[in-house]
Amino acid sequence: MLKKIYVIRHCEAEGQSPEAQLTDRGLEQALDLSEFFSNIKIDRIISSPYKRAIDSIYPLAKRLNIDVEIDRKLTERNLSIKNLSDWFEKLRSTFVDLELKFEGGESSREAMKRIVEVVEEAHSRNNNNIVIVTHGNLMSLLLMYFNKDFGFDDWKSLSNPDVFLLINESNKVTFQRIWK
Structure with a gap:
């Protein structure tokens, strides 16, 4: 069975805090x-608990009458507790260096593990078309997990929002950027 996971980076926001709102442009x-998803079948929506992530997907969830499931594993990576x-x-x-850690933060490997767990859990369910809404750094680490060549420069080139389609066919995952 072909499983599709649409990984979305949230829309433009006013800041980085968990409560940061979308800008007018972000709305x-x-x-x-x-509108982008209007002709795409979606069975399930999972989001970071951050306001900017939930608000990014709310219009689609409302249109489809699908509840947004919140998963704390999708929160933005904390690089350090220090500024x-x-x-x-x-x-x-x-x-x-995926093991590198700064004071109070998490390594790339630890953050990657969180989002990979969400994707693996999604792949194990009966839903075939799933949306996951997260943050740029976490999205990049997920894509790096499936393609080691995806790196820092690729993270820098992400847009707000951005959408990648992960396709799991016979337990082989490939991805492509599909946002315009």
């Missing part, structure tokens, strides 16, 4: 996402 993007002035370079280094 329009959420409507665009709903890192050189966070961009520190993040780059975690794409090279």
Whole structure:
């Protein structure tokens, strides 16, 4: 059975906090996402508990009359509890060394494990067309899990929102970017 998982990076938001709201442009993007999926069958929607992720998928969930399931494993990766002035370079280094950890944060490997668990659980269910809404860093780590060549520069090129289609055919997962 062919399983499709649509992994979505949230729409444009006002900040990084869990409560950060979508910008006006982000709200329009959420409507665009709903329209984008208008001819695609969706059986299940799973989202990060962050407000920007839930609000990004709400118009689609409402149109399809599907409840949004919240999964804490989809929260954004915490690089460190400290405010890192050189966070961009520190993040780059975690794409090279997946075990690298900064104070109070999680390694790329730990974050990757969380989102892979969500995808594996989704693959094990009877639903064939699933939407997962998450954050850019976590999405990148998931894609790196399935293709080791996906890296920091690919993360940098992601848009808000962004959509990748993961196809699981006979337990072999491939992916492609499908957002316009």
